[in-house]
Amino acid sequence: MNIELLKKLANTFGPSGNEMSVRKIIQKEIKPYVDECRVNKLGNLIARKRGKGHKVMLAAHMDEVALMVKKIDDNGYIRISPVGGIEPVTLIGQVARILKPNGTVLCTGVISYGEVHEGSEIKELPKIDYFYVDTGLTKKELKDKGVEIGSYVVPTQQFNTLGNKDIITGKALDDRIGCYMLVEVAKLIKKTNLDIYFVFSVQEEIGLYGAKTSVYEVNPNWGIAVDVTLALDSDLKGNSNIILGTGPFLTVKDSEIIASPVLDEHIKNIAKKYKIPLNLEIADFGTTDATNMMLHGGGVPSTILGVAIRNIHTTAGIASMKDIRNCIKLLKLILENPPKI
Known part of the structure; x- marks a missing residue:
């Protein structure tokens, strides 16, 4: 596996609605391994590996959570609005x-919040309205550089490895990991009877919009959203079995859908047969592109498969390469041994 590709994807900026830089990397990487590659009007990349059997849609979203310029104060401080779900407290500094x-x-800044001194009392978690970006530039200098209302502000951190180098950390692991896994699966599938559509969707973080438009074009028989979930192995309450390094996860239920029982059972059987560790997820919040796949037309059997990460929606996400390798292996086996749906 080419970890350099994952590093490149994670380090590239691609906030919701501005995914073109990520798309260019994926398109160049996957094109030699598929029969057709196109970009639709909304910006989704659809890569097809032709076959005479059922249409399958595998979706991973290219976009990342970010911020947007809402106002520029007279002193040059930039006020911000969230693009996707970000906990403001994670932005300080x-x-x-x-x-x-x-x-x-255009320029670099530091996300700032009123000075916090030792011993000062914080009565509530800070709200996004209290944050600003300090670029060291005046209002006029920002304007001259092209910074304006609506410019994207993307928190950043370089991709890196931890410990024995099988643990990775970086920004945008949600869902550049999913994009990476789909590219690697496309490389591994040599021949197939399935008509496979690898969909790299836009604007998932703000409303699952990319999948909603792509599923109309593909009209699949069944589908899988390839995404990440929150590892809760540091949760002192111990109310989740989703633990980093223990294998991919398969969703039974999230906040919006109950995954296809037939598809989930088939995937569980494949994992058991080939001795791939697999965790079942019951999620009380959050959802994925599978929601809009499942609700297409008269209904499309769909589920979610992926890996867990710590510190989701921050610049310091943490994931296991072992989980990623196992998920790629399982996805390949699912396509080689498709369900009868």
């Missing part, structure tokens, strides 16, 4: 890049 519409960097 983060370095951020402000982007041009084409995704290149």
Whole structure:
């Protein structure tokens, strides 16, 4: 497996609605391994490996949570609005890049919050309205550089390895890991009777919009959203079995859907047969592109398969390469041994 590709994907900026830089990398990487590659009007990348059998849609989203310029104060401080689900407390002191519409960097800033001194009392978690980005530039200098209302602000951190180098950390692991896994699966599938559509979707973090439009084009017989979930192995309450390094997860239920029991049972049987560790997930909050796949037309049997990460929706996500390798292996086996749906 090419970990350099995952590193490149994670380090690239691709906030919801501005995913073109990520898409270019994926398109170049996957094109030699598929029969067709196209971008639809919303910006989704759809890569097809032709077959005469059932249509299968595998979806991973390219976008990452970020921020947007809401106002520029007279002193040059930039007020921000969230793009996707971000806990404001995780932003304090983060370095951020402000982007041009084409995704290149205009300038760098630090996400700031009123000075916190030792012994000072914090009565509640800070709200996004209290944050600002300090670029060291005046309002005029920001304007001259092209910073304006609507410019993207992306918190950043370089991809790195931890411990024995089988643990990775970085920004945008949700869902560049999923994108990476689909590219690697496309490389491994040599011949198939299935008509496979690898869909790299946009704007998942703000409303699952990319999958909603792509599923109309693909019209699949069944589908899998390849995404990440929150590892709760550091939760002192111990109310989850989703633990980093113990294998991929398969969703039974999230906050929006109950996954296809037939598809889930088939995947569980494959994992058992080939001795791939697999965790079952019951999620009380959050959902994925599988929601809009499942609700297409008269209904599409769908589920979610992926890996767990710690510190989700931060610049310091943590994931296990062992889990990623096992998930790629399982996805390949599912496509080689498809369900009868």
